[in-house]
Each structure stands twice: as C-alpha cells, then as structure tokens.
Ligand SMILES: CC(=O)N[C@H]1[C@@H](OP(=O)(O)O)O[C@H](CO)[C@@H](O)[C@@H]1O
C-alpha cells in the first residue's frame with residue numbers, strides 16, 4: 242500500500258503554500274485544493290480506522306464564498322465536526338513537502354495515534370454545486386482507493402444532510418438502541434417532513450414564505466423537502482435556484498449577502514410584511530427578514546431565531562409538565578446585547594458565551610438538557626442531551642393537554658437536525674413556531690429591538706499578536722490595548738466593543754454596539770483606529 246500512496250500522491254502536487262485547518266476546514270481558491278483534498282482523504286481513512294471502522298464524512302464545499310473557491314471539512318461519527326486535536330494532523334499532512342513526506346507523516350500517525358491498519362476504513366462524501374466539485378471528488382477517490390478504504394459517493398448534498406447521513410449510519414448498530422434516521426435523502430425528507438406535518442396539524446396557513454437559496458445546493462434539496470411535505474401544509478416560494486449557472490452562486494443573494502448588506506436580495510419581489518428567508522451556499526445557515534409598511538428592512542438573524550426557539554421550547558416543556566429541565570442559550574460575543582438581555586430577563590434562561598465558531602457553541606450546548614445555540618449570522622441548532630431524549634421518550638402525560646404537548650415535543654425533536662445547523666430544518670422550525678404563536682415577522686421582530694451595531698474589518702500586519710480571553714471579549718495582548726478600548730466604551734450609553742483576530746480571514750474584526758446608531762459607528766471607528774496602530 243505504501244508505494245500506492247506515494248504514487249497516487251504524485252498525481253496531486255502541492256502548491257508552494259502553508260495551509261491550516263480553520264473554523265471552516267480548509268477553504269481557498271479551488272485551483273489550490275487538489276493536493277489538500279487528496280491528503281484529507283488519507284486522513285479521513287485514518288480517522289475511521291482510529292475509531293474502529295466508524296463512518297467518517299468528507300464534505301466538499303466553500304459555503305458562502307465566491308464560486309471560484311472551494312473547501313473541505315471532515316465529519317466525525319455522531320455527525321459533529323472533526324475533533325479539534327485532529328485539525329493539527331490535517332494541517333501536518335496538508336503541508337507535507339514531498340510525496341515521500343506524505344507517506345512518512347501518514348505512517349507516523351498510524352504509530353503515534355496507535356491506529357490498527359487492519360481495521361477497515363469507511364468514508365462517505367458529498368459536494369455542493371460548485372464547478373470545481375467533480376475534479377476534487379476524483380482526488381478524494383484517488384486517496385481512498387490508494388489506502389483501500391470502503392467509500393460511498395453521495396453526489397450533491399447540503400452540508401447538514403451529509404452530517405445527518407453520518408450520524409444515521411453510525412447509530413444503526415448497538416450500543417445504539419435506535420438509529421438517528423435512515424441514511425438516504427428520502428429518509429431525511431421523511432423524518433423532518435413528517436415531524437413538520439405533525440406539528441402543523443390544525444394550524445391556520447400563515448401566507449407564503451419566500452426562500453432565497455443562494456443559487457446553491459439548498460435549492461434542489463428544499464424542493465425535495467417541499468415536494469414531500471406537499472402544498473397543503475407548506476406555502477413556499479423558492480427563488481435564486483439557478484444551480485446550473487455556476488457564476489450565480491452566492492452572487493447578490495444568500496444569507497451572507499443579506500446579513501452584511503442589510504437588504505433584500507435583488508431577485509426578491511415581495512409585499513411588505515411578507516416572510517422571507519435566505520440560505521447560504523451549502524444550506525447550513527439561514528436568516529429571515531421582511532420589509533415593513535414603510536419599506537424599511539428588518540433582519541431576523543440567528544439571535545432572533547435562537548430567542549424564538551428558546552421561548553417556544555420553554556413553553557412546550559412547561560406544558561408537558563417536565564420538572565427540572567434545564568434549557569440554556571449559547572451565543573458568541575457577536576450576539577446583539579439586546580438578545581442577551583431578552584433571554585436572561587424576559588425568558589429567564591441562562592446564557593453562555595463561547596468563542597466564535599459553531600464547534601465551540603455546539604460543545605457548550607451539550608451541557609444543558611436542551612441547549613439552543615446560534616451564531617448571529619444564522620448558523621445554529623438545538624441539542625437535547627441523552628437523558629432529555631430518554632425523558633421525552635418515556636414521560637407519561639397526566640392530562641390530554643399534556644399528551645398533546647408531549648406529542649408536539651417529540652415531533653420537535655425529530656424536526657431538528659441535532660448534528661449541525663441546518664437551514665432546511667431551521668426554516669421549518671421557525672415556520673412551525675410562527676404558526677403556533679400566530680405571529681407574522683413583525684410580531685416576532687418586536688420581541689426586542691436590536692442595539693445599533695457595527696462590524697468592521699481591520700487589516701493588520703500580524704493578526705496573531707491579538708490574544709484574547711473571556712470568550713474573545715477582552716484582549717490580553719498587545720498589552721495596553723484593552724485598557725484603551727475600555728476607556729472608550731465607558732463613554733457610550735449601552736456601549737460594548739471588542740476586537741479579535743478572525744479565524745477565517747487575514748484581519749482583525751472590531752464589533753461595537755451602543756444605544757444610538759451614530760455612537761455605535763463612532764465607537765467602532767475609534768476602536769478600529771486603536772487596532773490599526775498595531
Ligand atoms: C463575525 C462572524 O460572522 N464570524 C464568522 C467567521 O469567523 P471569523 O473567525 O470571525 O472569521 O466565519 C466562521 C466560519 O464560517 C463563523 O463561524 C463566524 O461566525
């Protein structure tokens with residue numbers, strides 16, 4: 242096998258660059274990715290062998306990035322992101338200088354990680370709609386073939402669908418008592434779609450929801466889900482679904498466009514107060530929005546989705562009669578201060594703040610019976626602990642009202658993709674809650690008003706000198722900078738600001754909020770000036 246690895250690796254020469262496995266895996270211009278994908282294939286096989294032949298997922302996507310980019314992420318057995326300690330192994334393999342080095346590192350990992358090479362490796366993979374996808378899949382297959390791994394190509398899927406498949410496959414056998422679901426697209430549509438239909442029983446129609454699919458993989462998959470559900474219970478209009486025109490992906494559309502531009506995608510033609518949503522290029526993020534009667538744009542971001550879900554679940558758990566059921570909300574420092582205040586004061590729920598990146602939020606969410614986590618940009622989901630699953634499954638209701646609530650709670654658990662943030666599942670979750678509450682987007686939006694805020698990107702010589710603490714909300718280094726920021730923030734009513742190095746771009750991000758729009762902008766500018774001096 243060793244000669245096969247060197248020989249196969251020689252067909253995938255590495256560009257002269259240093260690569261790192263960041264928050265979003267490896268992501269860059271697609272033309273640079275061939276060698277990386279090959280080496281990720283080797284690592285996926287090792288990861289599976291290390292975990293006794295459990296199935297590992299490989300997703301080829303660059304999410305909301307421009308069409309010329311692509312990327313790759315590994316998925317661990319329960320559908321979660323790759324364990325952090327393995328990110329370094331991914332980077333070491335990706336940066337091996339020669340084909341012999343690739344083999345040497347591969348062999349070293351087998352020894353140092355005590356991997357039994359006779360365990361069969363199992364890998365499944367999929368890709369988004371990018372033009373570069375098929376060639377990168379071929380590189381992956383080349384690696385998996387060289388090491389004799391057992392693999393399945395699932396073609397085009399959304400990122401969360403592949404996460405779901407991985408979990409379904411790895412929960413089929415003992416010690417798991419019940420598979421997470423059926424690892425097919427039909428199985429995914431049935432699990433989520435049937436749960437949605439159950440929750441919508443007897444609920445009046447709420448009018449059309451217009452969904453911008455970013456001209457990406459979300460478009461055909463949302464159509465598949467909507468077809469399964471049927472028009473009686475889901476009144477949906479899909480726009481930006483041109484997946485065949487590669488250049489249109491994420492162009493003037495998608496969740497990132499709407500979030501950063503704070504306006505409707507140009508292709509969206511909707512009446513005022515109509516519900517709209519946008520997915521990103523691999524359908525793991527979603528934001529809602531609407532234009533009010535005066536034509537003013539309102540964004541219902543990840544914070545608003547988290548608060549909506551947390552409030553609904555709190556009421557439902559109460560209606561079921563579950564005592565001592567701990568619900569918590571997990572946010573990053575970018576969550577609007579108003580949302581945090583609303584969760585703690587109005588919903589009376591605990592809030593945990595973690596560093597940026599969904600893997601951190603996901604991890605913190607596992608500490609609750611029910612952990613609701615969302616990044617402000619719309620990536621998030623809801624987790625139920627193992628014991629919460631057991632309680633929900635075995636609880637005996639004491640009244641007809643409790644029985645109905647319990648059926649709804651069970652359906653809600655099925656509706657949610659617990660492996661990772663899933664725009665399709667989150668879309669239906671929001672639709673269900675709005676229908677149950679009888680709310681339009683305006684009522685939802687009026688639960689609290691976002692503090693005016695500003696996010697700026699500051700180019701610096703070396704972003705690694707910015708070291709943070711307290712969930713990235715305070716700078717430890719360079720020394721003295723945090724004191725200067727504190728001095729500024731104190732001058733603004735409801736002022737808050739922080740600076741941290743981006744994990745995905747070569748820049749430092751400065752976030753600020755304050756009671757007035759002008760003040761939030763001024764604060765951001767002044768903090769950015771301080772940062773720019775370094
Ligand atoms: C402010 C912001 O939106 N940051 C994003 C961005 O991370 P940075 O480390 O800030 O570049 O990309 C991450 C991966 O997609 C996402 O998890 C995160 O929310």
Ligand SMILES: [Mg+2]
Pocket residue numbers: 304305521522523524525526
């Ligand atoms: Mg994405």
